Amino acid sequence: MNTLNVDVAVIGAGTAGLAAYKAAKSHGRNVVLIEGGPNGTTCARVGCMPSKLLIAAADAAHAIGAAPAFGIHAGPLRIDGKAIMARVRSERDRFVRFVLEGVQRIPPEHRLRGYARFISEKSLQVDDHTVVNAASIVIATGSSPMLPPELADAADRLLVSDQVFEWDDLPESIAVIGAGVIGCELGQALHRLGVRVTIYGRNDRIAPLTDPAVRNAAARIFGDELDLRLHTEVLGAQRDGDGVALRTRDADGKERIEHHGHVLAASGRVPNLRDLDLANLSIALDERGVPLSDPHTMQCGDSGIFIAGDVSGERPLLHEAADEGRIAGDNAGRYPDVRRGLRRTPLNIVFCDPQIAAVGESYRDLQPGSFAVGEVSFEDQGRSRVMLQNRGLLRVYAEHGSGRFLGAEMTGPRAEHLAHLLAWACQNRMSIDQMLQMPFYHPVIEEGLRTALRDADDKLLHGLPEIEHCTDCTPGM
Ligand SMILES: Cc1cc2nc3c(=O)[nH]c(=O)nc-3n(C[C@H](O)[C@H](O)[C@H](O)COP(=O)(O)OP(=O)(O)OC[C@H]3O[C@@H](n4cnc5c(N)ncnc54)[C@H](O)[C@@H]3O)c2cc1C
Numbered sequence: 001m002n003t004l005n006v007d008v009a010v011i012g013a014g015t016a017g018l019a020a021y022k023a024a025k026s027h028g029r030n031v032v033l034i035e036g037g038p039n040g041t042t043c044a045r046v047g048c049m050p051s052k053l054l055i056a057a058a059d060a061a062h063a064i065g066a067a068p069a070f071g072i073h074a075g076p077l078r079i080d081g082k083a084i085m086a087r088v089r090s091e092r093d094r095f096v097r098f099v100l101e102g103v104q105r106i107p108p109e110h111r112l113r114g115y116a117r118f119i120s121e122k123s124l125q126v127d128d129h130t131v132v133n134a135a136s137i138v139i140a141t142g143s144s145p146m147l148p149p150e151l152a153d154a155a156d157r158l159l160v161s162d163q164v165f166e167w168d169d170l171p172e173s174i175a176v177i178g179a180g181v182i183g184c185e186l187g188q189a190l191h192r193l194g195v196r197v198t199i200y201g202r203n204d205r206i207a208p209l210t211d212p213a214v215r216n217a218a219a220r221i222f223g224d225e226l227d228l229r230l231h232t233e234v235l236g237a238q239r240d241g242d243g244v245a246l247r248t249r250d251a252d253g254k255e256r257i258e259h260h261g262h263v264l265a266a267s268g269r270v271p272n273l274r275d276l277d278l279a280n281l282s283i284a285l286d287e288r289g290v291p292l293s294d295p296h297t298m299q300c301g302d303s304g305i306f307i308a309g310d311v312s313g314e315r316p317l318l319h320e321a322a323d324e325g326r327i328a329g330d331n332a333g334r335y336p337d338v339r340r341g342l343r344r345t346p347l348n349i350v351f352c353d354p355q356i357a358a359v360g361e362s363y364r365d366l367q368p369g370s371f372a373v374g375e376v377s378f379e380d381q382g383r384s385r386v387m388l389q390n391r392g393l394l395r396v397y398a399e400h401g402s403g404r405f406l407g408a409e410m411t412g413p414r415a416e417h418l419a420h421l422l423a424w425a426c427q428n429r430m431s432i433d434q435m436l437q438m439p440f441y442h443p444v445i446e447e448g449l450r451t452a453l454r455d456a457d458d459k460l461l462h463g464l465p466e467i468e469h470c471t472d473c474t475p476g477m
């Protein structure tokens, strides 16, 4: 057995772990980065990048399908699944290569291969070859897809998103379980690429939306385009012939058995904590078994243990993993002189079409009666109509009294850009009035945002509370 004595050990070489390693090193500390699985990060290998590559192909197919409405006819659409997947994989490999080059630049003596688990608060066992003693430790082990037990009998026809990006051709049909972020992004992309897709959601949840009005708008738009079954419970899945027989029950209690080629579990992800032997530590855990941590320092209690990225289960997004990793690594490097790091305004973007986004405080978390809602439908919004992308709804939330902009939820054209504008305004604690003093060009989609801001301004002026406050969006739904 080897023994390694270091100042800081970082478990996991994903986005959070790499940021933590760099931040801890900046203090001149002796740091080791431990990775058990494949290098390259979830984002580049099986997450953000390959999913956006698949969506880009779907966008291209959709644009051809939409062209006749402008009087443009490109001939019959032909989708070459093999070519699509070849591009997804080769571009994905290119992104992974950049990450691997970065990992290679870390001196070999600072990298350790193997899965780590805790022996005590200051020591780790890595596989069966090394004991690492460290003054502080960063847990940055990421997350894994959750597999609902009722899908177990689908056997080899049960997939998770990781496997989609290894396909060398597109399948004929697929059932997507979960109308969350992955379900909406991949489900719609595959549908637009000619795969017969059914998306099943067990409640009315669509991606990160908590505002019932925006949720309804998104459900309507999605449901108009593809087979979306909300409020539908999956009862079981059985390997059957060349596919899967999926047994479901809808909101009216009607049970059905339908045949699909594959089943994709897009039902959420769970933090990678199970094999870390956290029971050997005295840090407090929440009800999911995730170590409790301070979101500004990433410190677990007053220990020398820090947590960052998807494993913390708080904001499982790339830019948050990078921020949390940086804060955790900085504090691990300066431990016990722990400091608060910068946390940004929450920003969530789903790359479906129309895009979905949420900024700042979510509708669900706002205090009923304390805020006004301004809204705009994109149906008659000038630029959106010009581009034939006039679908969706944007709702902005503003605090009564201060007039401060609190947050927004939306589905609509170019929501990724609107969401950034709004997140910047939110982080700068701007009021609706200050936002309306900013320039708006013509004709742009941002004029739709101005309509929503004016609506909020009007309601603030008249002291109108939000009357349709969500009654069913209790936490966790
Ligand atoms: C399909 C998909 C699409 C996504 N799209 C987006 C997007 O568009 N935008 C966005 O912001 N986010 C997106 N995300 C989320 C984003 O990818 C994650 O938030 C981010 O990659 C998390 O980084 P991380 O460092 O926490 O985890 P990871 O990159 O998963 O790193 C964790 C590492 O820890 C290693 N590890 C685990 N246990 C141990 C152990 N015991 N010992 C040693 N090593 C261990 C793992 O092998 C892994 O390499 C997407 C995710 C998915 C799945």
Ligand SMILES: NC(=O)c1ccc[n+]([C@@H]2O[C@H](COP(=O)([O-])OP(=O)(O)OC[C@H]3O[C@@H](n4cnc5c(N)ncnc54)[C@H](O)[C@@H]3O)[C@@H](O)[C@H]2O)c1
Pocket: 148, 177, 178, 179, 180, 181, 182, 183, 185, 200, 201, 202, 203, 205, 206, 207, 208, 233, 234, 266, 267, 268, 269, 315, 316, 317, 348, 349, 350, 351, 477
């Ligand atoms: N654009 C992006 O930023 C992006 C893209 C993809 C993934 N991600 C990240 O990856 C994480 C995981 O994505 P996800 O889509 O797996 O999780 P999610 O939490 O977004 O959605 C999971 C959905 O599955 C539903 N569900 C759970 N069990 C079910 C069951 N048995 N039957 C039917 N529905 C069920 C849940 O109600 C929920 O709506 C996201 O939280 C997100 O942070 C981000």
